[in-house]
Amino acid sequence: MAIARLTDAERDEALAALPEWTLRADGLAIERTFRFADFSAAWAFMNRVALYAEKADHHPEWFNVYNRVDVTLTTHDAGGLSARDAAMAKAMDEFV
Secondary structure (H helix, E strand, O other), rough: OOOOOOOOOOOHHHHHOOOOEEEOOOOOOOEEEEEEOHHHHHHHHHHHHHHHHHOOOOOEEEEOOEEEEEEEEEEEEOEEHHHHHHHHHHHHHEEE
């Protein structure tokens, strides 16, 4: 089953509901940096996201240094943003 890429209008609507996320310069991904009290808190967040990602079969691109987690969401099969990315971003926001 093909995963549909969001139209520009759908992308803009999704981003309006995700104010902490920014559109990457090429328009194909969204990004956010999360900051936590310490490494343990950052790792706990990543664990929660990992469990969600496995169930959703959609995995973030991320980078962790101490209390910071940098996240990029895109759907490679769609060639850009999809509803999966918006759902993942919303879930991540709720986990904070």
